[in-house]
Amino acid sequence: MHDIILDTKQCFNNHMGVWAVEPNVFNAIYSSVQNGTIRIKSRTEMDAENQSSRDFQVYNGIAVVRILGTMMKAQSKFEFNSTSTIKLRQKIRSAVSDSKVKAILLYADSGGGHAAGTMELAEDILRARKQKRVFSYVEDVAASACYWAISQSEAIYSNRMANIGSIGTFVVLHDLSKKAEKEGIKVHVLSTGDYKGAGVAGTELKDDYIEYVQEIVNSTNEVFLEYVRESRGFTSESLVKIANGRLFMAAEAQKLGLIDDIMSFEEVLTKISMEVNAKRTDTAKKRLKLSSI
Numbered sequence: 398m399h400d401i402i403l404d405t406k407q408c409f410n411n412h413m414g415v416w417a418v419e420p421n422v423f424n425a426i427y428s429s430v431q432n433g434t435i436r437i438k439s440r441t442e443m444d445a446e447n448q449s450s451r452d453f454q455v456y457n458g459i460a461v462v463r464i465l466g467t468m469m470k471a472q473s474k475f476e477f478n479s480t481s482t483i484k485l486r487q488k489i490r491s492a493v494s495d496s497k498v499k500a501i502l503l504y505a506d507s508g509g510g511h512a513a514g515t516m517e518l519a520e521d522i523l524r525a526r527k528q529k530r531v532f533s534y535v536e537d538v539a540a541s542a543c544y545w546a547i548s549q550s551e552a553i554y555s556n557r558m559a560n561i562g563s564i565g566t567f568v569v570l571h572d573l574s575k576k577a578e579k580e581g582i583k584v585h586v587l588s589t590g591d592y593k594g595a596g597v598a599g600t601e602l603k604d605d606y607i608e609y610v611q612e613i614v615n616s617t618n619e620v621f622l623e624y625v626r627e628s629r630g631f632t633s634e635s636l637v638k639i640a641n642g643r644l645f646m647a648a649e650a651q652k653l654g655l656i657d658d659i660m661s662f663e664e665v666l667t668k669i670s671m672e673v674n675a676k677r678t679d680t681a682k683k684r685l686k687l688s689s690i
Contacts, residue, residue, distance in 0.1 A: 422508035468510030509541025
């Protein structure tokens with residue numbers, strides 16, 4: 398059991414870096430890893446998960462691509478609800494190339510996740526919009542990295558009780574030097590530079606290293622804000638007022654410009670279906686008229 402917990406913690410450490418996630422989501426995952434109540438999935442389970450998550454559903458010409466749970470760049474080995482941004486990008490590209498698909502609806506229910514891979518997902522959504530209409534629907538929550546991604550769609554809808562926002566990024570650092578000292582452990586890091594090996598467990602976190610990490614967090618956040626600002630039409634001043642990590646319930650999120658309307662998923666699906674299929678009908682009529690001249 399002890400070895401399993403160590404393997405789980407090592408797997409989690411591989412995902413450390415800049416996070417764009419609602420803090421309560423991060424805390425829940427981190428606590429589960431630390432106390433050993435979360436396990437790593439077997440290869441068989443991961444293969445089965447891969448097989449079941451390759452496709453998207455199509456309703457009357459609308460491809461519904463789901464963004465569920467914690468967003469990670471690659472498929473996570475942790476046994477918790479998560480979505481790979483790489484797989485999401487593949488699904489979006491597949492929907493774009495599918496002649497039966499007339500529009501894409503991103504169905505989101507996610508507290509965000511790892512910043513790595515989110516910008517690339519946002520870019521693929523923007524590219525998709527050049528060929529097909531892309532919309533988003535929030536079922537309960539679209540926070541941080543999730544909002545970063547769906548903000549690139551043409552319009553965002555949500556249910557009434559949804560929580561939207563939590564715009565921001567963070568890194569968690571642990572200074573375990575006092576604990577190591579108390580246990581009689583002296584950690585020596587032999588490196589080629591002041592920042593190479595800094596932050597290793599058991600070493601003291603120096604102020605200059607903390608400032609260095611803060612710069613990385615700030616730089617990542619600037620990219621996040623740039624995408625939201627340009628896609629949603631915010632000014633720098635108006636965005637900075639709400640980009641403080643707060644979540645907003647749907648009505649407030651709509652007033653602030655984070656979403657466009659509050660509707661049920663069925664209403665959104667019907668609305669988009671009528672729009673894209675009406676356009677198809679109009680195009681067919683025009684072609685028929687031209688062919689008869």
